[in-house]
Amino acid sequence: MVENLFQNYYLSSFIAVTVLATFATRIIPFVFFEHHTEHPVIKHLGRYLPAAVMALLAIVFLQRSATWSLPVVGLDALIPGALVVLVHLWRRNALLSIAAGTLPYMAIQQAGLF
Amino acid sequence: MTPSAFRLTLPILFGYLPLGMAFGVLFATQLDYPWWIAPLMGVLVYAGAGQILAVSLLAAHAGLLEVFIAMFVLNARHLFYGLSLLGQFRGAGWRKLYLIFGLTDETYSLLTSRQRTQSREQELHTDFRITLLNQFYWVVGCAAGGFLGHSVTFNSTGIEFALIALFIVLTIEQYKALDETFPLWLGALAAGVAMAVLPAPHQLIGAIVIVSLVLLLQYRRHRDALARNRSGEETHG
Structure with missing residues (x-):
């Protein structure tokens, strides 16, 4: 019983701390920079940061989803990734492009093609 | 649509x-x-x-x-x-x-x-x-x-x-x-650098810090160039 209480106490404080830390990272910019939305440096970041972040997210996660050992050298994720790029440049239909990469990736991973 | x-x-x-x-x-x-x-x-x-x-x-x-x-x-x-x-x-x-x-x-x-x-x-x-x-x-x-x-x-x-x-x-x-490729290259390059030098848990934040720093530097240069142009115009005017 005592142990159970202690466990619940630990778990609830743990969750509270996790919530606080995560929410802090999200709200801090709005608390400290709210009155500077028209500042040119904020506008500059707002204009270019999303594109750069998108590119880096794509690259970092693409790298992590690939098998880099020989003889695959990343092709198990690079080929599906390239398909996404090609299909998106061709039809510009987000869902179609995503399916065009995800289905081959699943097939490759599940069948162990590489 | x-x-x-x-x-x-x-x-x-x-x-x-x-x-x-x-x-x-x-x-x-x-x-x-x-x-x-x-x-x-x-x-x-x-x-x-x-x-x-x-x-x-x-x-x-x-x-x-x-x-x-x-x-x-x-x-x-x-x-x-x-x-x-x-x-x-x-x-x-x-x-x-x-x-x-x-x-x-x-x-x-x-x-x-x-x-x-x-x-x-x-x-x-x-x-x-x-x-x-x-x-x-x-x-x-x-x-x-x-x-x-x-x-x-x-x-x-x-x-x-x-x-x-x-x-x-x-x-x-x-x-x-x-319609600009610069931020994409910047993001890709930052990701490359972060993956090369940082352990996996710190790669994302590392790359985002690099991107932000470069954008800030670029902003400063841009601003200084604008300021120079403006003072140039004033002396000419």
């Missing part, structure tokens, strides 16, 4: 369900807590990597200060997301706090990449619905994973590639909207 919020979030549905389930299964199999704590964390914390890290911290009975620092550092990239959304969330009223709370990598990507009409009120409403739908998918995934625990058998291996494909699509969309 603007696609509906649901349609926009479909790729995230395919990413968040399996990832949320992965977290739920991990939670149920590694820890001795009731299964519904997994979706509860999805509701209250709502951070993929953060929640997965939380499982190992819970298992290790980590100290609360350590938990706070680990979570803050892991999620520090959100600081930069907020910076670029200050203007966009202006005037969101009661929705604003939730829009900020729900700022995950994927939600940020959708909100900053999608096409917008002139109607600010309507666009903020769509932003809100996108954020809510994304969290809904995540919580359903966490609940399913936590509830099913050990008995998960269906083969969805690789479906999480949907999120990577989404990032690729959004990168192309960002390029088409900006």
Whole structure:
């Protein structure tokens, strides 16, 4: 019983701390920079940061989803990734492009093609 | 034509369900807590990597200060997301706090990449619905994973590639909207440097810090050049 209480106490404080830390990272910019939305440096970041972040997210996660050992050298994720790029440049239909990469990736991973 | 919020979030549905389930299964199999704590964390914390890290911290009975620092550092990239959304969330009223709370990598990507009409009120409403739908998918995934625990058998291996494909699509969309390749090269290069010199848990924040620093430097140079031009004009005038 005592142990159970202690466990619940630990778990609830743990969750509270996790919530606080995560929410802090999200709200801090709005608390400290709210009155500077028209500042040119904020506008500059707002204009270019999303594109750069998108590119880096794509690259970092693409790298992590690939098998880099020989003889695959990343092709198990690079080929599906390239398909996404090609299909998106061709039809510009987000869902179609995503399916065009995800289905081959699943097939490759599940069948162990590489 | 603007696609509906649901349609926009479909790729995230395919990413968040399996990832949320992965977290739920991990939670149920590694820890001795009731299964519904997994979706509860999805509701209250709502951070993929953060929640997965939380499982190992819970298992290790980590100290609360350590938990706070680990979570803050892991999620520090959100600081930069907020910076670029200050203007966009202006005037969101009661929705604003939730829009900020729900700022995950994927939600940020959708909100900053999608096409917008002139109607600010309507666009903020769509932003809100996108954020809510994304969290809904995540919580359903966490609940399913936590509830099913050990008995998960269906083969969805690789479906999480949907999120990577989404990032690729959004990168192309960002390029088409900006018509400039510079930020893409910057992001790619920063990712390369971060992956070469940093361990996996610090790569994202490392790359985002590099990108932000370069953008700030570029801004300063741009501003100085403008100032020089202006003073040049004045002396000529």
